[in-house]
Amino acid sequence: MAYLFQQILNALQLGSIYALIALGYTMVYGIMTMINFAHGDIFMVGAFLCFVAATVLGLPFIPALLLSMTGCALLGVVIERLAYKPLRNAPRVSAVITALGVGLVLEHLTLVFSPYPRHVPALWSSATWHVGGVTLSSLQALIIVLSVLLMVLLDWLVRRTMLGLAIRAISWDRTVAAIMGVPVDAVISLTFAIGAALGGAAGFLYALAYPVIDPYMGVIVGWKAFIAAVVGGIGNVRGAMLGGFILGAVEIMVAAFLPSTYRDLIAFALLFTLLILKPYGLLGQPRPQKV
Amino acid sequence: MNRHWIIGLLLLAGAGLSWAIPRYELLNPYLQATLMYLGINIILATSLNLINGYLGEFSVGHAGFMAVGAYVSAILTVMLIPVGAAIWRFPLAILAGGGAAALTGLVVAIPAFRTRGDYLAIVTLAFAMIVKSALENINAIGGPRGLLGIEGLSTMPWIFAWTVLSVWVIRNFVYSNPGRGVLAIREDEVAAELMGVNTRWVKIRAFMIASFFAGVAGGLFTHLLQFISPRIFDITKTTDILVMVYLGGVGSIGGSIMGASLFTVLQECLRPLGVWRMVIMPLLLILLMLFRPRGIMGLRDFPWFRPSVECPQRPPEIHHS
Numbered sequence: 001m002a003y004l005f006q007q008i009l010n011a012l013q014l015g016s017i018y019a020l021i022a023l024g025y026t027m028v029y030g031i032m033t034m035i036n037f038a039h040g041d042i043f044m045v046g047a048f049l050c051f052v053a054a055t056v057l058g059l060p061f062i063p064a065l066l067l068s069m070t071g072c073a074l075l076g077v078v079i080e081r082l083a084y085k086p087l088r089n090a091p092r093v094s095a096v097i098t099a100l101g102v103g104l105v106l107e108h109l110t111l112v113f114s115p116y117p118r119h120v121p122a123l124w125s126s127a128t129w130h131v132g133g134v135t136l137s138s139l140q141a142l143i144i145v146l147s148v149l150l151m152v153l154l155d156w157l158v159r160r161t162m163l164g165l166a167i168r169a170i171s172w173d174r175t176v177a178a179i180m181g182v183p184v185d186a187v188i189s190l191t192f193a194i195g196a197a198l199g200g201a202a203g204f205l206y207a208l209a210y211p212v213i214d215p216y217m218g219v220i221v222g223w224k225a226f227i228a229a230v231v232g233g234i235g236n237v238r239g240a241m242l243g244g245f246i247l248g249a250v251e252i253m254v255a256a257f258l259p260s261t262y263r264d265l266i267a268f269a270l271l272f273t274l275l276i277l278k279p280y281g282l283l284g285q286p287r288p289q290k291v
Numbered sequence: 292m293n294r295h296w297i298i299g300l301l302l303l304a305g306a307g308l309s310w311a312i313p314r315y316e317l318l319n320p321y322l323q324a325t326l327m328y329l330g331i332n333i334i335l336a337t338s339l340n341l342i343n344g345y346l347g348e349f350s351v352g353h354a355g356f357m358a359v360g361a362y363v364s365a366i367l368t369v370m371l372i373p374v375g376a377a378i379w380r381f382p383l384a385i386l387a388g389g390g391a392a393a394l395t396g397l398v399v400a401i402p403a404f405r406t407r408g409d410y411l412a413i414v415t416l417a418f419a420m421i422v423k424s425a426l427e428n429i430n431a432i433g434g435p436r437g438l439l440g441i442e443g444l445s446t447m448p449w450i451f452a453w454t455v456l457s458v459w460v461i462r463n464f465v466y467s468n469p470g471r472g473v474l475a476i477r478e479d480e481v482a483a484e485l486m487g488v489n490t491r492w493v494k495i496r497a498f499m500i501a502s503f504f505a506g507v508a509g510g511l512f513t514h515l516l517q518f519i520s521p522r523i524f525d526i527t528k529t530t531d532i533l534v535m536v537y538l539g540g541v542g543s544i545g546g547s548i549m550g551a552s553l554f555t556v557l558q559e560c561l562r563p564l565g566v567w568r569m570v571i572m573p574l575l576l577i578l579l580m581l582f583r584p585r586g587i588m589g590l591r592d593f594p595w596f597r598p599s600v601e602c603p604q605r606p607p608e609i610h611h612s
Contacts, residue, residue, distance in 0.1 A: 035409060083577055090584035093349060097537045098580040100530055104573035112566050219526060223416065230413040261435075265424040272417040279405045 002133030007256040008249075013140050013209060015248025016147035020202035021225035022232070022240035023154060024195035030171040030235035031191045034092065037099040038079060040222010041106040042196050046072045046203025047213045048110060051120045061123045068204040069197040076196025077189050085185075103218075110215035117214040120207045143205045150201060151241050154194070158237050167191055171235065227271055233284020242282060247271075298595060302455060309451035323447065325559055327515055330450040331508045332551040334457045336535040337544055338504035341461055343533070344541035345470070346497045347477030349408065352399065352415030353505050353532050355422040356392040358524035360506025361513040364388030365441050366432060368514065381444045385453070385510040392506025393499040395422075400498035404491055419529060426521040437520025445515035453511060457504045462544050462596050464500055473497050477542075534576055540586030545593035550586065 021043050028036040046068045053064035083102050087095040126139040158164040166187045169177040178184045206221070207213050228247040232239025247267065254266045275281075312318055318326070335353065342350045367384040395418075402414045427435045464470050472493040475483035484490050513519050531554070539550025557575070561568040579586070 029409075035412070083581070086581050087584060090580075093343075093541070094537070094580045094584035096349070097533065098577050100533065101573040101576040101580065104530070105570055105577070108566060108569035108573070112570065115566070223420075223526060227413055227417065230410060234409060261424075261428050264420060265428060268417045268420045268424065272414065272421060275410060275414050275417070276402045276405075279402070279410050281410075 003256070005134045007252055009134065009136060009140060010256075011249040011252040012144050012245070013248075014252055015245035016144050016151075017202050017206050017209070017244075018221075018225045018228050018247050019151065019241045019244025020147050020198050020205075021222065022229040022244045023151070023237065024199040025226050025229040026232070026234055026237060026240035027167075027191050027195040029229070030237075031167055031188055032084070032088075032095075033171075033235075034084070034095050035099065035226070036084075036195075037096065037222075037226075038103040038106060039195070039199055040218035040225065041103040042072050042075060042079075042199045042218070043203040043206070043222060043225075044110065044213075044215060044218030045075060045106060046200030047120070047207040047217065048114070048118075048203075048215075049200065050123070050204040050207040051118050051213060054121050054123050064123055065201065065204050068200040070200075072200025072203070073193040073197040076192040076199075080189055080192040085188075103222075107215050107218070114215065117212050120211040120213060122211070123208060139208060143209055146201070146205065150198060154198070155237060157194075163187070163190065224267075227268075231271055231274060231281055233281030236281070236283045239281055239283035294595065305451060305455070306448065309447040313447050324515070325555065327445065327447055327450050329552060329555045330454040331512050331515070332532075332535060332555050333454050333548050334504050334508040334511070335532045336539065336547040336551040337458055337461050338501040338508070339532050340536050340539075340541065340544065340547045341465070341473075341497055341501040343536055344543065344547075345465055345473050345477060346494070348403065349412040350399075350415040350501075351412055351526075351529050351533065352419035353501075354524040354526070354528035355415075355419030356396060356502040356505035357509035357512070357528065358419075358422050358426060358521065359395050359502075360385075360388035360392040360509030361519050361524070362388075362426060362432060362438070362509075363391040363506070364510030365438055365513045365519060368444060369438065369441055381449065381514070384444075385507055388510035389503040389506040392509065393503035396498040396502025397495065399502070400495045403494050403498065416526075419524075419526070423521045423524055426524075433520070435521060437518060437522075439518055441513055441517045441519070443514060443517050445511045445513075450511055450515075453507055457507065458544060458548070461500065461504070464496075465544070466597070469493050469496055534572075537586050538576065538579060540588030540590070542590045543586075543588040543592045544596045546586055546588030546591075549588065553587075 021039065024039045024042070025036060028034060028039070049068040049071045050064060053059040053067045057064075057067075059067065079102055083098050084095055087098060124139050124142065126137045128135055128137045130136075158167060166177070166182045169180070169182055170184055170187055174184060203218075206217075224247060225244065228243035229240045230243070231246060232241070232243030234240075250267045250270055251263050254260075255263045258266070308317075312326075313323060335357065339350065339353045342348050364384040364387060367387055368380060399415055399418050403411050426432070432438050465473065469492075472483065472488040472490070475486065475488050476490055476493060480490060509524075516523075535550040535554045536547055537550070538553060539548070540546030557572065558568070561571060564571065583589070
């Protein structure tokens with residue numbers, strides 16, 4: 001029983017990181033109907049910024065987190081302006097291919113500057129508590145609490161503020177939103193900034209939890225988070241959180257109770273069947289098809 | 292002179308060269324290997340173009356089909372088909388690899404009945420990841436360590452023959468009656484259905500043909516590299532094929548051939564730059580997409596790849612909603 005609780009904690013930790021990344025995918029998709037395949041690599045940049053902050057700059061925890069988040073937000077805005085904005089009226093798929101290209105550039109630029117995997121020093125003096133056979137580290141608690149906090153903040157932002165209203169208006173119909181006076185370009189940039197900042201935070205937390213980082217770490221984690229976003233119903237903010245926690249839970253539980261090499265196999269097979277049964281994800285709705 | 296003759300002569304010359312080059316060592320082994328990889332890349336790009344360009348889906352699982360073909364044909368030549376089968380051994384293994392890949396293509400085609408676009412993309416992605424991780428878990432074929440001891444059966448004439456065959460089949464399919472159905476689905480699936488296109492059957496065929504040739508390419512690749520491991524067929528491989536297709540131009544067979552050639556040649560030319568090569572290649576792709584969002588060829592094609600009765604005309608504008 002204690003083992004089960006321990007695994008639930010691990011699942012929450014991994015799931016909250018997936019959910020943070022999935023949010024970036026889903027926000028960009030919601031507003032631009034575009035899969036931002038570079039997002040996994042923005043997550044990777046967040047992890048590397050954490051490394052830089054901890055070693056080169058010697059920053060404490062909070063400033064380092066802020067550095068990762070703002071650095072990634074800036075990166076997201078720059079990428080949007082340079083690579084995606086000119087393609088807004090091009091066929092959708094060229095923007096997707098451009099995003100793949102941007103991701104590759106980020107990976108290999110990082111590889112140029114850091115050809116070896118790096119070890120991130122501990123930024124958080126971690127205490128551990130033992131409660132009835134379950135071990136909880138303060139780092140684990142921090143990751144879960146911080147991610148949930150960010151998610152609640154985002155949910156509030158999207159549902160309750162003017163900015164959220166503008167985001168939802170643009171994702172409903174960009175042209176009409178522009179006619180109604182929504183500053184479309186600025187809102188899209190801000191959406192990218194928010195999504196990338198969440199990705200940066202995820203990278204930061206990931207680097208603290210699993211401290212060996214390399215330039216390709218964003219590829220597989222990014223694709224998995226994207227799958228999580230789709231499982232929840234892409235474009236849906238709460239769906240992305242749900243999808244992230246489901247994916248984290250499936251992975252951890254498979255690794256805990258079956259040979260761990262089956263982890264990816266079973267996780268993806270489950271997602272595959274889920275998508276065949278519910279092609280638009282758990283919370284997503286098919287867009288009405290006009291004839 | 293009739294253009295059929297020109298094409299025939301060119302093919303004959305190509306076949307002759309593909310036999311003569313390794314026989315008399317007209318090129319050094321490095322260039323020979325590059326040429327052979329080029330042929331395989333052409334097969335991969337044209338077959339992916341059938342799904343991503345002509346059918347208008349976004350498949351990111353091509354490396355998965357390739358892996359199925361690669362493993363099936365390698366297992367056949369290494370373990371099952373006796374060496375005594377001589378000349379039939381290799382083509383049989385490749386055909387079986389393609390056939391197995393085509394069957395798995397069916398698995399991906401069925402979800403395509405219900406969903407399109409990004410959701411289908413994720414189904415193909417999940418499929419590719421399932422294949423990779425299943426291969427990693429089967430110890431009899433080496434698991435994550437990969438399969439060793441594969442003979443170098445892929446020779447230049449074989450690769451030339453398969454490349455020509457796959458381009459020919461896909462080109463004929465695209466301009467056939469069901470091929471028109473493929474284009475109709477790309478333009479508007481509902482309208483195609485209303486006009487009497489059997490969309491399910493057309494999708495099944497397109498997916499199976501594309502995955503068949505991906506499997507063939509996988510088989511050829513294996514017997515050229517003489518080693519395979521599941522890691523070879525990960526997302527990066529799919530990304531490479533996607534880049535070739537979109538570089539050349541979606542919905543254009545000539546474009547795919549051009550994209551595959553450019554990709555292969557650039558990759559070799561930029562090799563002295565080391566890691567920077569991997570920065571420059573995607574940068575070129577981004578610039579190309581910014582200035583020519585439909586790739587080099589766009590929807591156009593060389594007149595050679597069009598049926599002779601068709602009048603030259605402007606390509607129709609496609610509207611992706």
